[in-house]
Amino acid sequence: MARLSITCLYLLVTLLGGFLEHADSTSYLEGIPTIPFTSHDSSQGNGFFSLRNVQKIIIDKKYANATDQDGSTLIPPTLLQFANIFVEDVQTIFKLSMDVELASQHEEGQVFLTVDRGRNGFVDAAGRFTSEGYQVEVNATGIIVTGASPLGVWWATRTLLQQALLHKDISIPWGRGTDNPGWATRGVMLDVGRHFYPADFLVEMCAYMSFFKQNTFHLHLSDNLWNNPRYTTDDFMGLYARLRLWADDNEVAVRGLNRFANESYTRQQFDDIQTRCAARGVTVLPEIEAPGHALVLTQWKPQLAYGRDMSLLNISHPETIPTMKAVWGVFLKWFHCKVVSIGADEYQGPAGDYYYFVNILAGFIGAHSGKQVRTWGMFPPARDGPVGPPGSARRPIFQNISIQHWEFFEDDAYNDYIRNNYSVVNSNDDFYVVNKYGGEGGYPNRINVSRTFGDGDSGSGPWRPNLFDQHNATRNPPADNPYILGAIAALWNDPGPNASVYSEAYYAWREGIPALADKHWGGNLSGGAFNRVFAKIHPYTPGQNLERRIPSNGPVVFNYTFDKLPALQSANTLSPSPLLTRVVDTSPNGYDAETDCSISTETLADGSSTFVNITPDCSLRTPLTSKGRNYTLALSLRITSKDDPTNTTLLSGRDSALMLTPTLTLFASGNYYRLPPSKISFDDWVDVRIISRGNQTFAEMTPSSSSHGTTIRQEFRAEIGLHGDGMKSVEIAIEAPLHTLGGAGSGWTGQARSFSLSSEA
Ligand SMILES: *[C@@H]1O[C@H](CO)[C@@H](O)[C@H](O)[C@H]1NC(C)=O
Ligand SMILES: *[C@@H]1O[C@H](CO)[C@@H](O)[C@H](O)[C@H]1NC(C)=O
Ligand SMILES: *[C@@H]1O[C@H](CO)[C@@H](O)[C@H](O)[C@H]1NC(C)=O
Ligand SMILES: *[C@@H]1O[C@H](CO)[C@@H](O)[C@H](O)[C@H]1NC(C)=O
Ligand SMILES: *[C@@H]1O[C@H](CO)[C@@H](O)[C@H](O)[C@H]1NC(C)=O
Numbered sequence: 001m002a003r004l005s006i007t008c009l010y011l012l013v014t015l016l017g018g019f020l021e022h023a024d025s026t027s028y029l030e031g032i033p034t035i036p037f038t039s040h041d042s043s044q045g046n047g048f049f050s051l052r053n054v055q056k057i058i059i060d061k062k063y064a065n066a067t068d069q070d071g072s073t074l075i076p077p078t079l080l081q082f083a084n085i086f087v088e089d090v091q092t093i094f095k096l097s098m099d100v101e102l103a104s105q106h107e108e109g110q111v112f113l114t115v116d117r118g119r120n121g122f123v124d125a126a127g128r129f130t131s132e133g134y135q136v137e138v139n140a141t142g143i144i145v146t147g148a149s150p151l152g153v154w155w156a157t158r159t160l161l162q163q164a165l166l167h168k169d170i171s172i173p174w175g176r177g178t179d180n181p182g183w184a185t186r187g188v189m190l191d192v193g194r195h196f197y198p199a200d201f202l203v204e205m206c207a208y209m210s211f212f213k214q215n216t217f218h219l220h221l222s223d224n225l226w227n228n229p230r231y232t233t234d235d236f237m238g239l240y241a242r243l244r245l246w247a248d249d250n251e252v253a254v255r256g257l258n259r260f261a262n263e264s265y266t267r268q269q270f271d272d273i274q275t276r277c278a279a280r281g282v283t284v285l286p287e288i289e290a291p292g293h294a295l296v297l298t299q300w301k302p303q304l305a306y307g308r309d310m311s312l313l314n315i316s317h318p319e320t321i322p323t324m325k326a327v328w329g330v331f332l333k334w335f336h337c338k339v340v341s342i343g344a345d346e347y348q349g350p351a352g353d354y355y356y357f358v359n360i361l362a363g364f365i366g367a368h369s370g371k372q373v374r375t376w377g378m379f380p381p382a383r384d385g386p387v388g389p390p391g392s393a394r395r396p397i398f399q400n401i402s403i404q405h406w407e408f409f410e411d412d413a414y415n416d417y418i419r420n421n422y423s424v425v426n427s428n429d430d431f432y433v434v435n436k437y438g439g440e441g442g443y444p445n446r447i448n449v450s451r452t453f454g455d456g457d458s459g460s461g462p463w464r465p466n467l468f469d470q471h472n473a474t475r476n477p478p479a480d481n482p483y484i485l486g487a488i489a490a491l492w493n494d495p496g497p498n499a500s501v502y503s504e505a506y507y508a509w510r511e512g513i514p515a516l517a518d519k520h521w522g523g524n525l526s527g528g529a530f531n532r533v534f535a536k537i538h539p540y541t542p543g544q545n546l547e548r549r550i551p552s553n554g555p556v557v558f559n560y561t562f563d564k565l566p567a568l569q570s571a572n573t574l575s576p577s578p579l580l581t582r583v584v585d586t587s588p589n590g591y592d593a594e595t596d597c598s599i600s601t602e603t604l605a606d607g608s609s610t611f612v613n614i615t616p617d618c619s620l621r622t623p624l625t626s627k628g629r630n631y632t633l634a635l636s637l638r639i640t641s642k643d644d645p646t647n648t649t650l651l652s653g654r655d656s657a658l659m660l661t662p663t664l665t666l667f668a669s670g671n672y673y674r675l676p677p678s679k680i681s682f683d684d685w686v687d688v689r690i691i692s693r694g695n696q697t698f699a700e701m702t703p704s705s706s707s708h709g710t711t712i713r714q715e716f717r718a719e720i721g722l723h724g725d726g727m728k729s730v731e732i733a734i735e736a737p738l739h740t741l742g743g744a745g746s747g748w749t750g751q752a753r754s755f756s757l758s759s760e761a
């Protein structure tokens, strides 16, 4: 009996082993996204090639200056430029130094990057050639990457980084794979109209997306807060409405359109964003929205408004079309991409006017720049009947305008558009995010990751870009339908500019981008595998530090206790010391600070204490700038005078400032987050702790006068408007300001006697 069992077990294992081997040989490497990969069969030996001993990334010199011409960017990097970034990434992630060398062939033990557009197998889901495909061959002699173009090689380098992170000893399994994206448009859209984001944030987001092989960052560059029907003209004129592009004074055609220079992108900044995103294979796709969501235009030219609703343009007003042509005439030359979006969403005037508007603008944009035009889906063409004259409801938009579908009440992407030969991007609102309150039962503030994997939703299976409706097959074309361009997930800022800080857009997408990226590419990760792989590779995503991590041995990041400093001058010396004093960090990290302020010693109730005398003429500066969630920032200080009680900056850093205006306040992303009034007085010593825990930020204040300190705890909250119908208080997660204590413009004089940062909260 026992013997039989063992035999059975043996048979089972043999069968299973054979099955697994077979499955393996036509299988996928886990990665985000997965990679089709055939492991070498045992006759060739099974093993791994480690990057540890690679000295050179060899570029096929024939292609060093080659660029991909098929992608959507007009500023594609060369193979050499991509290779240089790969080498930087290898250095950052693995601390390995490699050289880039040009040669005509592979060399034993090294990595060789080449291009072969004609090689078989570079096909997308519809069976068409894709320049983003690549083949990778790994064996004992090294790695050979053959891209369909330099962009294909770039995606291959993401595969190498991910695999080296996932296998021990920075190694990649022997084998061979040909990997192609199923769809050419893969990415996200950020509403930068209702909320500003600085250029660096956008570039870091591109780096984040790129690690997971997404290639499209759609920027919704203009919009306004919701046009509540009860608003008066005056309300409309004061309502938050923005276009983020800042043209210089020579551009007379748009003079006065943008009045907010500090929350805009100049042409040079926008160039820089596009170039730095393209450097990692990501194309910025700009959108300027009209004839709906167009309040920024009517605040500039009120005569263009459509009746009472100033967010809509009156298309039949004689100045409307010329105005839009003028706006595009200025900004088209800023955009280094083949497709631009003119918005054209949620218009409430007549369909005929809408068609006329879209077609005229598309014609203008095509004639002036050769660019293709995209609009949001709405007013789909009538399913039957003859085509009417221009401007009539029976003359729909041109078929060469691509459609971004988002909701079935606007259009049925497959039956209305694709079956009529329009190309469509799938932005169905299953993956919409409203940062950070989308109304009761409304859009969530994070992407629903389990929905991408089809988990917890029996019968639907994993989501794919061809699934407009996971629950209704009649709305979905087959995956190989050539009119599906791909998918873009959108994040909207309907609650307006003060609802979130910049990084909260990243946190809303943190898991969602990589989860969707697997599906956008055509990968087949399960939810469980995703969690496993994500945890291993995510902390190393190169080119960004969106979480504002600080390397640290242990939870204490820095700890400045001024006791070890020499008391250079007495407290009553008015002129600050001209000397720079090094302030030793007593944590193991050695993040020493420096100060040009004087140091004093005073005997306080709790014993002798050494402290730094802060004035507007001197400061204490750390080598750090900002720390993301979680943290506890602790500061012990007292304030002897303030220049302006409404504008006192205690501590400032890259992403935020800690202020007294007059309660404790965090200033971040252009907004003030104030604590409610409290009885705390900073005239005497107060221990202040700023605590970031998950998506919330707190303050704890312990006045030293209250013996055995009564601590006051409060939370920083965002008070957001609900479209003119009330307010709501929501969490806010603000980075710690770390760089400068006191100094020019800070507006206060006082003392600080300890200053520390921990990553625990
Ligand atoms: C690449 O282009 C640069 C500048 O145009 C040129 O100096 C260089 O020789 C070219 N390299 C190769 C390998 O063709
Ligand atoms: C390794 O791969 C290269 C490229 O395909 C091939 O030429 C070479 O013969 C392979 N070597 C071994 C030992 O399999
Ligand atoms: C649109 O403009 C035309 C021409 O100026 C005007 O006759 C019409 O009343 C306007 N329509 C609305 C709804 O504002
Ligand atoms: C799009 O199609 C229209 C109508 O057929 C045509 O007039 C226009 O030139 C096309 N635009 C582009 C950019 O191809
Ligand atoms: C779509 O394209 C096909 C193939 O070119 C053509 O036969 C068909 O008439 C087109 N349909 C429409 C609605 O334009």
Ligand SMILES: *[C@@H]1O[C@H](CO)[C@@H](O)[C@H](O)[C@H]1NC(C)=O
Pocket: 444, 448, 449, 450, 451, 454, 455, 456, 457
């Ligand atoms: C996420 O999506 C799944 C599958 O569609 C659904 O069952 C679940 O309720 C969603 N979760 C949230 C928080 O909306």
Ligand SMILES: *[C@@H]1O[C@H](CO)[C@@H](O)[C@H](O)[C@H]1NC(C)=O
Pocket: 412, 415, 472, 473, 474, 475
């Ligand atoms: C499924 O989609 C078709 C086509 O859009 C539509 O007519 C039908 O009502 C949908 N069914 C359900 C249950 O939503």
Ligand SMILES: *[C@@H]1O[C@H](CO)[C@@H](O)[C@H](O)[C@H]1NC(C)=O
Pocket: 556, 559, 560, 561, 586, 756, 757, 758
């Ligand atoms: C910083 O050092 C002081 C003095 O050694 C100690 O009392 C305090 O707990 C330390 N702070 C942190 C956050 O470790």
Ligand SMILES: *[C@@H]1O[C@H](CO)[C@@H](O)[C@H](O)[C@H]1NC(C)=O
Pocket: 262, 263, 669, 670, 671
């Ligand atoms: C831009 O300027 C406005 C008006 O002065 C101000 O409210 C806002 O905070 C500034 N934005 C940033 C990001 O500093």
Ligand SMILES: *[C@@H]1O[C@H](CO)[C@@H](O)[C@H](O)[C@H]1NC(C)=O
Pocket: 629, 630, 693, 694, 761
């Ligand atoms: C931050 O704290 C929250 C709440 O305790 C916890 O859920 C989260 O995992 C922590 N995050 C980090 C990065 O430690």
Ligand SMILES: *[C@@H]1O[C@H](CO)[C@@H](O)[C@H](O)[C@H]1NC(C)=O
Pocket: 436, 437, 445, 694, 695, 730, 731
């Ligand atoms: C904050 O985090 C909590 C716990 O994870 C979550 O329930 C809540 O929805 C989050 N709030 C926002 C605004 O994201």
Ligand SMILES: *[C@@H]1O[C@H](CO)[C@@H](O)[C@H](O)[C@H]1NC(C)=O
Pocket: 647, 744, 745, 746
């Ligand atoms: C606060 O003071 C700083 C430095 O003097 C100044 O640049 C800033 O404009 C002031 N802010 C306000 C709101 O007054």
